[in-house]
Amino acid sequence: MLSESSSVNEPSKKVALIAGEGQYPFLFAKAVKKAGKSLLVITFKGQGNTELAELADEYHEIPITQFGKLLEILKNSEAEEVALAGHIRKNKAILTARPDRKTISLWRKLKTRNDDEILRAVAREIEFMGVKVISPTRYLPELLTPEGILTRRKPTSAQIEDIIYGFAIAKAVGELDIGQCVVVKDRMVVAVEALEGTDATIRRAGTLMKDTVVVKVFKPSQDPRFDLPSVGLKTIESMIEAKVRVLALEAGRSLFFDREKALSLADKVGIVVVGVRYE
Structure with missing residues (x-):
C-alpha cells in the first residue's frame, strides 16, 4: 500500500475519487491521469459531474446517502488510495435523504454532525477496508x-x-x-x-x-x-x-x-x- 509520502509517480493499481461539486474534482482527475494512474470516480446524483466520466476508467453515480453502496464500490475496485474533492451541499443532502442502513449507522454514531466529524467518520470506514484516504493536494500541490x-x-x-x-x-x-x-x-x-x-x-x-x-x-x-x-x-x-x-x-x-x-x-x-x- 502507498504511504502519504510516496511519490505520485510510483505504480499503483487505481486511484479513487469521491467527487463533489466544483472544479477541484476535475483538476484532481486530470492530475491523476497525467501521473499515469487508473482512475475510479464516485460522484453523487444531482452534482452535475457527468463530464468526469470522460476522464475516469471506472465511473459510478450514486445517491449521496447510499454510503453502503460507496463502500461496496471501493471494496470491489481494488483502489489503493482515495481522495475526497469538491463541495457537497450538506443542506441539500439532508433535504433529499433516503439513507441506507450503513448511512444511518454512521449518522447515529456521530458525536456532532459538523463537517469535520462527518468526514473523519467517512475516512475511518474507508480506511478500515484497507483503502488509504489521501489529500488531493498530493497530486495538486500547486493549488x-x-x-x-x-x-x-x-x-x-x-x-x-x-x-x-x-x-x-x-x-x-x-x-x-x-x-x-x-x-x-x-x-x-x-x-x-x-x-x-x-x-x-x-x-x-x-x-x-x-x-x-x-x-x-x-x-x-x-x-x-x-x-x-x-x-x-x-x-x-x-x-x-x-x-x-x-x-x-x-x-x-x-x-x-x-x-x-x-x-x-x-x-x-x-x-x-x-x-x-x-x-
Whole structure:
C-alpha cells in the first residue's frame, strides 16, 4: 500500500475519487491521469459531474446517502488510495435523504454532525477496508496558497492589525467547527461563516460595513486530507460587490483556484491578497 509520502509517480493499481461539486474534482482527475494512474470516480446524483466520466476508467453515480453502496464500490475496485474533492451541499443532502442502513449507522454514531466529524467518520470506514484516504493536494500541490503579499497593493498598518485579529477570531471559531472564514474591521467582527459559505458571508458583511478584511483559515482540529479552506475568482468578485479591501489566507493550508485570474482582477480594483503562515 502507498504511504502519504510516496511519490505520485510510483505504480499503483487505481486511484479513487469521491467527487463533489466544483472544479477541484476535475483538476484532481486530470492530475491523476497525467501521473499515469487508473482512475475510479464516485460522484453523487444531482452534482452535475457527468463530464468526469470522460476522464475516469471506472465511473459510478450514486445517491449521496447510499454510503453502503460507496463502500461496496471501493471494496470491489481494488483502489489503493482515495481522495475526497469538491463541495457537497450538506443542506441539500439532508433535504433529499433516503439513507441506507450503513448511512444511518454512521449518522447515529456521530458525536456532532459538523463537517469535520462527518468526514473523519467517512475516512475511518474507508480506511478500515484497507483503502488509504489521501489529500488531493498530493497530486495538486500547486493549488496551495503561497506565503507573502500576492498583489501589487500592500496592506496598511491598520489592515495588518485586522489580519492578526481576524486570524485569532477565525481560529477560535474554527475550533468549534463552525466555519473557516470571518470578516472584520477595526478589530471588530462583522460576519462569521456558517452553513452559507464564504461568498455569501462576504456579501452579507457588505450589507453591514465597507472596507473590511476577510480572513480564511485552516481550522485547528481539521483533518488536512479534506475540506481545506478555498478561494478563487468568485471570491474576489464577491469582495468587489461587498467593497471588501483585503483577503488574508492561511499559506500552505488553503487552496487558491484560478489564482492568476483572481490576482489580476484584485490588482485591477486595488484589493490586497496575502498568504499568512500561521503557527
